[in-house]
Amino acid sequence: MPLRPSTFANFQRPLYLWNLIIRDSTNNGFFTETLKVYSFMHHSRVHGNTFTYPLLLKSCANLLSIPHGTMLHGHLLRLGFQADTFVQTALVDLYSKCSIIESARKVFDEMPQRTVVSWNAVISAYCHESLMDKAMSLLKEMLVVGFEPSSSTFVSILSGYSSDLNSFEFLWQGMSIHCFVVKLGLVCFEVSLDNSLMGMYVQFGQMDEAKKIFEILDEKSIVSWTTIMGGYVKVGSIVEAFKLFKQMQHQNIGTDFVVFMNLISGCIQTGELLLASSVHSLVLQCGCDEEDSIENLLITMYANCGNLTSARRIFDAIIRKSVLSWTSIIASYARSGHPEEALDLFRRMVRTEIKPNGATLATILSACADLGSLSIGQEIEQYVFENGFELDQQAQTSLIHMYSKCGVINKSREVFERVKNKDLTLWTSMINSYAIHGLGNEAISLFENMTTSERIRPDAIVYTSLLFACSHSGLIEDGLKYFKSMQTDFGITPTIEHYTCLVDLLSRVGQLDLALDAVKAMPPEVQAKALGPLLSACRIHGNVELGELAAAKLLDVSPRSSASYVLMANLYNSIGKWNEANTMRNAIADKGMVKECGWSQVQFVKYVM
Incomplete structure (x- = not known):
């Protein structure tokens, strides 16, 4: 048991006893107690030594207490500890962990002598803030002056690379670090470093490289297993993730809730109910079912598998429902095509002591958009303002989307204009709103303002909205320009959504041969969407020959889709080939397919919050 400061508050004692109390309280995690001990010590006019102050600074770092840390820094300056390597290193570590990098670097630069730990503290601070250029510059300086990096150095750097999703340039730098680590002989001897290397490759979806590291590990920790499993789930290789789980079971490796989070996430992607039920059984057997994160994922898992009954049963069984629990079940109904039930659950939630957050409001506004219910959406907006969410960008982004879907584009722009410090998601939502309303020039103007005036770097999603806007407004030259600049200026690889917009753009203006060439350039598995x-364009432009060629290809890549036969039947109808049209429609019944009916809805519901 650690010694309590109150036990000795009224007695004079020598420094070694103070140090004993400080050591015990710090090592046992009683960091606030440690600072109280120092307060008694300071008032007793007893000064610490090189043993005392690193422990005190460690306590401040763990508490993220800058006021106490700066006070101690002042004491150290007055007592003349500027040349003490251990004390100064602890100061660097304090400022680094509190993200005050300028102060950490100033202390570091003024140190007369440094250790590897000192270098690591500053490098770690830069990496934590994703300032990788500065971290790498410091690493090079460290090597020049003769310090050999430790595994902790590389763990920090690799974690910095792993957190940056926007630049594959960082992947190449991470691979260079990997080579350096191999040269130093640290691979396979430091599990934490090996896990960090795997994490870096996983973050960039390089699963072959991650698997190579995993397979050569002599000692695999539970983190090693969860890292590689999570990577396969992330790239959609769910089968590989479950194979690894079976290996874990055969090797009698203990599981934790992170393992099950990976498995449940895999089930969410596959949507296979039998597999989901099996994973749920394992969760129950291991007693992880009461973890908040697990419960919420289970709700989402069953909803994605089409079993809202089980999702609701899990939600109802939660005794202490959190905002995440409510948001999960509301989202489950909203995304499963039951917006009315989602709204009903939201009404129940606001009557409890649990208050919604930005994610909850975003979800319920999405349900309003799906219903096309402007009146309910306006009531939700009133709730947003009455409860202090006017600065929540997630809620404001969803308001833009809701007003757009309800046909009130001027309200979308009004919401957009009143938000300060707009993020990329907010800009994308407004650009997409213009796109679905056929306001291509407005979408382009907003995009140019975002990239030029605000200097916000676009991503693949905003380019999808921009190309969609060009397509629906017939802006072929602009669409082609942006399709090219997306790749050349920002290194964004086109997805199926981009290709589909390109094909739609070319098709609408009658450039059917170019559109077909664009389709042929796509991978076969994504050609059906394009x-x-x-x-459809072949029908509009009366190009039967090309239409038949496109239909043959479409039926080849998607033979069980009734929409393919309907499109071809419409093409034949447009030019008076009634027999051929009937043949296409009869083929739907002959092959046991069902034509999906179009539908629309008008809602007459008075919603009361």
Whole structure:
């Protein structure tokens, strides 16, 4: 048991006893107690030594207490500890962990002598803030002056690379670090370093490289297993993730809730109910079912598998429902095509002591958008302002989307204009709103303002909205320009959504041959989505020959889709080939397919919060 400061508060004692109390309280995690001890010690006019102050600074770092830390720094300056390597290193570590990098670097630069730990503290601070250029510059300086990096140095750097999703340039730098680590002989001897290397490759979806590291590990920790499993789930290789789980079971490796979070996330992607039920059984057997994060994922898992009954049963069984629990079940109903039930659950939630957060409001506004219910959306907006969410960008982004879906584009712009410090998601939402309303020039103007005036770097999602806007407004030259600049200026690889917009753009203006060439350039597994717009365009422009070619290709890559036959039947109808049209429609019944009916809805519901 640690010694309590109150036990000795009224007695004079020598420094070694103070140090004993400080050591015990710090080592046992009683960091506030440690600072209280120092307060008694300071008032007793007893000064610490090189043993005392690193422990005190460690306590401040763990508490993220800058006021106490700066006070101690002042004491150290007065007592003349500027040349003490251990004390100064503890100061660097304090400022680094509190993200005051300028102070950490100033103390570091003024140190007469440094250790590897000193260098690591500053490098770690830079990496934590994703200032990788400065971290790498300091690493090079460290090597020049003759210090050999430790595994902790590389763990910090690799964690910095792993957190940056925007630049594959960092992947190449991370691979260079990997080579350096191999040269130093640290691979396979430091599990934490090996896990960091795997984490870096996983972050960039380089699962072959991550698997190579995993397979050569002599000693695999539970973190090693969860890292590689999570990586496979992230890239959609769910089968590989479950194979690894079976290996864990055969090797009698203990599981934790992170393992099950990976497995449940895999089930969410696959949507296979039998697999989901099996994973749920394992969760129950291991007693992890009462973890908040697990419960919420289970709700989402069953909803994605089409079993809202089980999702609701899990939610109802939660005794102490959190805002995440409510948000999960509301989102489950909203995303499963039951917006009315989602709204009903939201009404129940606001009547409890649990208050919604930005994610909850974003979800319920999405349900309003799906219903096309402007009146309910306006009531939600009133709730947003009455409860202090007017600065929440997630809620404001969803308001823009809701007003757009309800056909009130001027309200979308009004919401957009009143938000300060707009993030990329907010800009994307407004650009997409213009796109779905066919206001291509407005979407382009907003995009140019975002990238030029505000200097916000676009991503693949905003380019999808921009190309969609160009397509629906017939802005072919602009669409082609942005499709090219997306790749050349920002290094964004086109996805199926981009290709589909490109094909739709070319098809709408009658450039059908170019559109077909664009389809042929796509991977076969994604061609079906792009062929639909092309086939529709062939009907509009009366190009039967190309339409038949596109239809044959579409039926080849997507033989069980009734939409393919309907599109071809419409093409034949448009030019008076009634027999051929009937053949296409009869093929739907002959092959046991069902044509999906179009539908619309008008809601007459008075919603009361």
